Amino acid sequence: MTEGSDDIQALIALMARLPGLGPRSARRIVLSLIRKRAGQMTQLAQLLDSVATSSRECLTCGNITDRDECAICTDPARANGEICVVQDVADLWALERGNAFRGRYHVLGGTLSALDEIGPDDLGIPALIDRIHRDGISEVILALNATVDGQTTAHYIADALADSKVSVTGLAQGVPIGGELDYLDDGTISAALRARRRI
Amino acid sequence: MTEGSDDIQALIALMARLPGLGPRSARRIVLSLIRKRAGQMTQLAQLLDSVATSSRECLTCGNITDRDECAICTDPARANGEICVVQDVADLWALERGNAFRGRYHVLGGTLSALDEIGPDDLGIPALIDRIHRDGISEVILALNATVDGQTTAHYIADALADSKVSVTGLAQGVPIGGELDYLDDGTISAALRARRRI
Ligand SMILES: [Zn+2]
Ligand SMILES: [Zn+2]
Numbered sequence: 478m479t480e481g482s483d484d485i486q487a488l489i490a491l492m493a494r495l496p497g498l499g500p501r502s503a504r505r506i507v508l509s510l511i512r513k514r515a516g517q518m519t520q521l522a523q524l525l526d527s528v529a530t531s532s533r534e535c536l537t538c539g540n541i542t543d544r545d546e547c548a549i550c551t552d553p554a555r556a557n558g559e560i561c562v563v564q565d566v567a568d569l570w571a572l573e574r575g576n577a578f579r580g581r582y583h584v585l586g587g588t589l590s591a592l593d594e595i596g597p598d599d600l601g602i603p604a605l606i607d608r609i610h611r612d613g614i615s616e617v618i619l620a621l622n623a624t625v626d627g628q629t630t631a632h633y634i635a636d637a638l639a640d641s642k643v644s645v646t647g648l649a650q651g652v653p654i655g656g657e658l659d660y661l662d663d664g665t666i667s668a669a670l671r672a673r674r675r676i
Numbered sequence: 677m678t679e680g681s682d683d684i685q686a687l688i689a690l691m692a693r694l695p696g697l698g699p700r701s702a703r704r705i706v707l708s709l710i711r712k713r714a715g716q717m718t719q720l721a722q723l724l725d726s727v728a729t730s731s732r733e734c735l736t737c738g739n740i741t742d743r744d745e746c747a748i749c750t751d752p753a754r755a756n757g758e759i760c761v762v763q764d765v766a767d768l769w770a771l772e773r774g775n776a777f778r779g780r781y782h783v784l785g786g787t788l789s790a791l792d793e794i795g796p797d798d799l800g801i802p803a804l805i806d807r808i809h810r811d812g813i814s815e816v817i818l819a820l821n822a823t824v825d826g827q828t829t830a831h832y833i834a835d836a837l838a839d840s841k842v843s844v845t846g847l848a849q850g851v852p853i854g855g856e857l858d859y860l861d862d863g864t865i866s867a868a869l870r871a872r873r874r875i
Contacts, residue, residue, distance in 0.1 A: 480769055482742040484730065488723040491716065495705045497697075505858075506694045508766055510724070511731045511740055517690065522724035524687040525709070529717035531683065532710050541710055543681040567707055570679055 480504070485511075537608075539584030539601075541566050549573075549582060556580040558615040562605065562634065564588055564622055572620060580618075583608065588626035589633055597633065606637050616644045623650060679703070684710075736807075738783030738800075740765050748772075748781060755779040757814040761804065761833065763787055763821055766858040771819060774866035779817075782807065787825035788832055796832065805836050815843045817872055821856050834875045845872045 480486045485507060492503035510518040534540070535547035542548065549555060559580030563569050569582050585600045597603060609617060619634060621627040635645045650668040652661060661669075679685045684706060691702035709717040733739070734746035741747065748754060758779030762768050768781050784799045796802065808816060818833060820826035834844045848871030857865060 481731065481740040481746070481765075482727075484723055484726045484742065485740065488720075488727050491720055491723060494716075496708050497701045497704060502696045504766065504769065505696060507727070508740075509695050511727065517693075518724055518728035521687075521690055522721045522728060524683055524690060525717055525721035525724065527683045528681070528687050528706070528710065529721060532680065541680040541684065541707075543683065547680070565707075566680075567703065570703065 480507075481511075534584075538582045539566070539586060540569055540582060554579075557612065559618065560609060560612075560614050560616075561618040561620050563620050564627065564630075568620060568622075578618070580616075585621075585630070588621065588624075588630040590626050600630070602634060602637065605634070609638065609643060610641070614643055616646060619645065619647045621647075679706075680710075733783075737781045738765070738785060739768055739781060753778075756811065758817065759808060759811075759813050759815075760817040760819050762819050762857070763826060763829075764858070767819065767821075770857050770860065770862070770865055771869065774862045774869065776866040776869045777817070779815075784820075784829070787820065787823075787829040789825050799829070801833060801836070804833070808837065808842060809840070813842055815845060817869070818844065818846045818875065819857065819869070820846075823854060823856070830875065844875050846875045848872055 480489060489500065489503045489507050492498055492506055493500045495503075498506070510521070531543040532541055533543070535542045535550055536545050537550045538547060540547040540549060544551075556579055559578075560583050561569075561572065561578055561580060562583045562585060563572065564585055564587065566584055569584060572578055572582075583605050585602070585605075587595055587600055589595055589597065589600065608614075617634070617638060619631040621631045631647055638645050649672065650665070651672055652665065652669045679688060688699065688702045688706050691697055691705055692699045694702075697705070709720065730742040731740055732742070734741045734749055735744050736749045737746060739746040739748060743750075755778055758777075759782050760768075760771065760777055760779060761782045761784060762771065763784050763786060765783055768783055771777055771781075782804050784801070784804075786794055786799055788794055788796065788799065807813075816833070816837060818830040820830045830846055837844050847865075847868040
């Protein structure tokens with residue numbers, strides 16, 4: 478038993494499986510927590526327990542919340558006519574940090590994938606189409622990743638809405654703010670060039 | 677409230693302060709935990725709570741343990757005549773992973789530092805010298821970092837034992853200049869330990 482106690486070893490092993498961590502960073506974190514245990518570690522345990530108990534998916538949009546409906550779906554100040562469709566809750570959080578969108582969201586929880594046998598029903602796309610019609614949505618923004626699966630999913634949803642009056646849009650592709658051309662992949666540069674605009 | 681609930685935001689903020697993490701990696705970890713909450717998150721909360729409650733310093737060597745004395749100090753199979761002095765518990769763990777040392781340890785908890793006004797008493801060096809004489813130690817291995825403060829500390833301890841019959845050794849060169857033990861691969865540490873030499 479190298480690391481102090483069975484519990485410490487189990488804690489390091491569990492931490493090491495978290496995304497972006499490994500045995501070395503898990504050991505550093507656990508040692509740092511033990512050194513400051515009175516405060517940080519107990520607080521972390523309590524928050525983890527509380528979040529584990531209370532977190533669930535918003536019944537309307539799929540965002541993570543501690544109530545039936547999330548703070549965005551129940552916010553009367555947000556526009557009802559626009560839905561932004563994202564793959565993942567992390568994307569919703571990123572858009573909210575950008576603070577540029579004031580409508581509602583829909584979290585798919587994944588993308589269509591022939592390889593992984595993920596179809597429209599697995600992602601609840603029929604329910605999304607129903608929601609769009611039922612709520613009288615005028616614009617659907619498909620904020621999906623610029624990957625093959627992301628764009629396949631975007632095109633599938635756009636096709637399903639082609640016969641309606643709903644306006645379907647996607648994020649602009651281009652050079653990120655502060656981005657240096659030399660560090661961008663060729664596809665991004667080509668897309669930015671094709672979408673060039675007068676300044 | 678961007679991220680789901682107040683507790684989720686507090687959890688991300690707390691995680692982001694852990695060594696090696698930041699807001700982005702903390703968000704990824706918390707989202708990943710929420711997705712698998714039934715298992716991983718509750719287990720993590722319980723282990724953190726258990727470790728926070730039970731962890732303490734070994735009364736003999738300063739290693740982290742969940743008892744009065746650590747598993748190394750109470751292991752009858754380990755050699756009593758050798759003490760390996762390390763700066764930090766992380767270094768003790770690293771040496772144990774290398775599996776080349778079968779004696780006992782002493783964790784200083786820091787190094788002498790004129791700048792930070794850390795003197796011999798702050799590190800319990802007089803108590804270490806007492807322990808070395810009381811336990812009839814024949815060899816003291818100073819496995820301290822190859823930094824200025826680490827080597828100053830090693831020379832201080834070697835000087836304090838100069839008039840005794842105790843053999844004082846240090847890790848062989850192989851530990852890179854400025855290198856910290858916790859960041860070395862296990863094989864390098866083992867090789868440096870086996871080739872240890874008199875200081
Ligand atoms: Zn919602
Ligand atoms: Zn001990």
